[in-house]
Amino acid sequence: MLDPARYRQVMGQYPTGIAMVTATSQDGSPVGMIVGTFASVSLDPPLVSFMPTRTSTTWPQIEAAGSFCVNVLTVAQEPVCRAFRAEGVDRFAGEPWRTGATGSPILERSAAWIDCEIVNVLDAGDHVIVLGAVVEMDAPNTELPLLFFQGGYGSFTPQTMVSPYLNVASNLAFVDRARPLMEELSSTLGCECVLATSERDDILIMASAGVRSDSQRAMLVGERVSLAAPFGRTAMAWASSSDVDRWQRKAQDTETARAGLEMLDVIRRRGYSVSIEDPSHQPSSSPTVSVLDPGAELPFALAPAEGQVHSISAPIRRDSGPVEFVLGLYGMADTSAEGVDRAAQALMKTTHELANHLNDH
Incomplete structure (x- = not known):
């Protein structure tokens, strides 16, 4: 018979995320349990799962x-994790939370939360498998x-994360060349460095390094975003007229289209794009809330009404050809x-160095 201690030792070589599953009990009080078994199950329909022990109270x-609600805990929430493993303490004390759509508590400092309705419970040895249909979800923090x-x-210490969807050898080779430069930029400037490429009507996020310092959602490696003015303007600044x-x-x-065209002229003159957060725009799940590219050359001082610099992006081109890659800085300290x-x-x-690499290969 397999030794349980040996089982734990071997399985411990596989790192797992830690989540707190919360709900509202029948007397109206919040309850929660720490799990390391949370998993995504299905995209269509959106289903997730976790596996509590049969002996759980x-x-x-x-x-x-x-x-x-599944709350993905951050490094800063380790004390929360320890509190929920302790007995005789107020487990929710000092941890800000609010009620989600299902009535379950959402921990506001979590890296992500997924609010669900239970749709099935399956037997699984000394555990049960709980399937939940996702009602609402968000990833509000960058911890x-x-x-x-x-x-x-x-x-973990994030280095360069690379999209699994890169299937062109030249793209993979370029990402490998860019990795150490991206890591140096992100470390020096205290921000997230993102490498992207355009694929006809989309921008593909190829790789990222570092962690952004602001509260905006990080771009996900492998994510595709539609090329629609003004988004993707750095990639379009040297594109063909038909593109x-x-x-x-x-x-x-039409107003956005016209403004986008004016931005292309600014980017060609300056050599890079500066995105400014529009203070009237409410944050959403979109990759960026920035819509402005000021025409003034840097350095410049922003008026209070203009918002804050959100990102800077620069093209990587082969000689005088179209933009092949875009390197961006997000959430600068x-x-x-x-x-x-x-x-x-x-x-x-950095983009000049990478452009020289393109020209040499």
């Missing part, structure tokens, strides 16, 4: 509620997730005029 309360590995808590026309036609309205100018110069130095 919290699981029957969650089952009776008929719904639950690194908390991990459980080899019997202890920890996290620019198609890009403009996909804009929300220093968004003063001097800090933005310093970041822009560092970004341009």
Whole structure:
């Protein structure tokens, strides 16, 4: 018979994320349990799962509620994780939360939360498998997730994450060349560095390095975003007239299309794009809330009404050809005029080096 201790030791070589599954009990009080078994099950329909033990005293309360919320814990929430493993303490004390659509508590500091209705419970040895239909979800914070590995808590040090959808050898070779430069940029400037390429009507996020310092959602490696004016303007600044026309036609309205075209002229003159958060725009799940590209050359001082610098992006071109790749900086720690100018110069130095690499191969 397999030794349980040996089983735990071997399985401990596989790092798992840590989540807190919450619900509202029948008496109206919040309940929660720590799990390392949360998993995505299905995209269509959206289903997730977790596996509580049969001996859990919290699981029957969650089952009776008929719904639950999975809160993906961050490194900063390790004390929360320890509190929920302790007895005789107020487990929710000091942890801000609110009620989600299903009535389940959402921990506001979580890296992500997934609010669900229970749709099935399956037998699985000394555990049960709980299937939940996703009702609502979000990833509001950029803190690194908390991990459980080899019997202890920890996290990981993100280096360059690369899209699994890259199937062109030249793209993979270019990403390998860009990796150390991206990591240096993100480390020096305290931001996220993202490498993307355009594929006809989409932008593909190829790789990212570092962690952004602001609260906006990070771009996901492998994500595709539609090329519609003004988004993707750095990639379009040196595109053919037919590609620019198609890009403009996909804009929300004629005013946005016209503004997008003016931005292309600014980017060609400056050599890179500066995105400014529109203070009147409410944050959403879109990759960016920025819509402006000021015409002034850097360094410049932003008026309070203009918002804050959100990102800087620069093209990577082979000689005088179209843009093949775009390198962007997101969530910079220093968004003063001097800090933005310093970041822009560092970004341009890197894109020039990568452009020389393209020309040499």
